[in-house]
Amino acid sequence: MKKIFALLLALVMALTLFACGTNNGSATPSASASDGSAAPATGAKQLVAQIGPDPETIDPALNTSIDGGSYILYAFDCLLNVDKDNKIVAGSAEKWEPSADGLKWTFHLRSGLKWSDGSALTAKDFVYSWKRVADPKTAAPYAQTVLGMVKGFDEASAGDVDKLAVTAPDDNTLVVELAHPCAYFDKLAAFQVLSPVNQATIEKNGDAWATKPETYICNGPFYIKEWVPSSYILYAKNPNYWNASAVKLDTMKMLLIEDPNAAYVAYQTGETMMIKSVPAAEIPALKDKPDFHLDPLEATYYICLNDTLPQFSDTRVxxxxxxxxxRNYVAETLMQGTYSAATSFVGPGISDWDGSDFIxxxxxxxxxxDNSDFQANLAKAKQLLTDAGYPDGKGFPAITYSINDQGYHKIVAQYIQQAWKELGLTVNVDVVEWASFLPQRRAGDYEVSRNGWVLDYNxxxxxxxILMTGNGNNDAKxxxxxYDELMNKAAAEADPKTRSGYLHQAEDVLMADMGTIPLAFQNEFSLQNDKITGSWHSPSGLWYFQFADIAG
Incomplete structure (x- = not known):
């Protein structure tokens, strides 16, 4: 079976190379705008990149995807920001301090902040925005994660949003009271979900405010000038941004390409200077090229079983x-060594209480x-399935495995199809368009689905x-x-070492239950022309182009 997949991978590589040719790394921005967008003025600097297809949403409160997070990052400025060294730095707030007991955080905003339309932005806008995230009417998937420690969150999430202890004693001061200390609250204040949003445009336009350039009022380095779905988003420098002098680009054009082969052609022809969606088949030929980048991520690639379905209710199954x-075959052969085999749910690079790796x-x-003896694992798997009442898979219903067609998802799904066939199970692969894939998975409208999580903060x-009961990102249900009790104890614990103990115990429970199936620890690969300078990629998977420049 593995030989067949290796041959299949080689065949795909050969066909793709034949169709696309080889990359000489000399891509430059296109001087024309054949898609109908306004071509940059002579002497203007425009960066063209591809980091994903059509986003599900770019409403900060609703977004859960990395590409959406990057799009939001270009247009909004949180209280705090993250620099190229992954350190927390000032943003809309020029200084901040927690109280000695860690229960009150005070943020001092810069004077003269403005929205992209020129109107004044004050601390009251952050109060509105954060209460909007907590409001159950918004249905923000991250609400519990980013605000669950704020005093009054339980009442706010039940509908009484004014109970959320976020106040603005004056236009330049935001005060947040916590129910229990949260050592990483500064990281939350730099997270895109807690971006300020403009109350007037939301009240006037409803959910549609985040779908059109003219209503997408923002406060970041860029604003959206044009947006053609399935084609591109064109950003223009925001003159009302407090740090506009640090923005060197006049425009950024984000190509909305879903097909990796099409993205690769766009890169080769110079239509774009950077692509995130590199065809997996091209990686062996590109690995040693100077424009091929392999960046570390704090991320786990995993498989969601819909735990609400009776066939997946048994831990033995x-x-x-x-x-x-x-997993070794998946990571080293199918994923060509760009990922590593998962041994747990929490992966490498994620810090424990003392700075060591949690893993x-x-x-x-x-x-x-234990990935050291696959044959022994397979024998145990067959016995467990027999013990659960499905000897050789008899009586177990056919499985539909849902994916979106990017990266390694299809080749991995085809392997899973064959791997579970060894247990006597039938697996059908369902390829879903990206715009539908996330909401379908979030709603639990699937049986088995590929999934992945890149940490928003370390x-x-x-x-x-995300695997707590009722969490908005708990796609596995x-x-x-x-597990919930241990996670709640960790959330309320002030002592870092004791808190860490609860988190480790929670992972013990999760892995014994196999509530979700970790597959690989991720890295990010991309192609980027070296004429782009001053940009960086974070371990959270975000592409920081807002302060980039183009050499030459």
Whole structure:
């Protein structure tokens, strides 16, 4: 089976190379605008890039995708920001301080802040925006994660938003009271979900405010000048941004391309200077090229089983499906060594309480998933399925595995199809368009689905929280009273070491239940012309182009 997949991968590589040719790394911005967008004026600097297809949403409160997060990043400025070293720095707030007991955070906004339409932006706008995230009518997937520690959140999330302890004693001061200390609250204040949004445009336009350039009022380095779905988003420099002098580009054009092969052609022909969607088949030929970049991520690629379905309610079934996967083969062969085999849910690079890697301190120092002997794992998987009442897969319903067609998803899905066939199970692969894929998965309208989580900030809770009962990002619909209790204890614990212990215990429960199936630890690969300077890629998967420049 593995030889067949290796041959299939080689065949795809050969066909793609034949169709696309080879890349000489000499891409330059297109001087024309054949798609109908306004061509940049002579002497103007325009960066053209591709970081994803049509976003599901670019409403800061509703977005859950990385491409959407980058689009929001270009247009909005949070209280705090993240620099190229992944450190927290000033944003709309020029200084900030927590109280000695950690229960009050005070943010001092810069004087003279403005929205992109020129109107004044004050601390009251942050109060409105944060209460909007907490409001159940908004249905913000991240509400619990980013505001759950704020005093009054439970009442606010039940509908009484004025109970959320976020106040503006004056136009330049925002005060946030917490129910319990949160050492990483500064990281939350730099997270795109908590961007300020303009109350007037939202009240006038409703949900449609974030779908049209003329109503997308923002406060960041750029504003949206044009937006043609399935084609491009054109950003223009925002003269009302407080740090406009640091913005060197006049415009940024984000091509909305879903097909990786089309993105690669656009890069080769010079239509774009950067692409995130590199065809997997091209990677072996590109690995040593100077414009090929492989960047570390704090991320886990995993498989969601819809735990509300009766066929996945038995832990033995979930464990069997996990053990039947040869993760070393997936990471080293199918993913061509750009990812690594997962041994847990929380991956490398994520800090524990003492600065060490969280992954090295759990489960008594042993991996939760032992990838050293796949044949033994497969034998155990077959026995577990038999013990669950499905010997050789008999009586188990056919499985539909949902993916979107980017990166490694299709080749991995085809492998899973064959791997679970070894258990006697039938798997059908359903390829879903990106714009529909996320809402479908979030709603639980699937049986099995590929998934992945890139941490929004470096704390293991950011990953572990998504599997708490009722969390807006809990696509697996996993629910465990024991897990929830441990996560709630961690959230309320002030002592870092004790808090870490609760988080490790929670991962123990999760991995014993196999509430979701970790597959690989991710990295990010892309192609970027070296004429782009001053940009960076964060471990959270965001592309920081807002302060970039173009050499030459």
């Amino acid at each position: 979930r464990q069997a499906l996990s053990l039947a996967i040869d 090295n301190n759990g489960n008594g120092g042993k991996p939760y998933i 704390d293991p809770s950011n990953l572990l929280e 996993y629910s465990s009273t024991q």
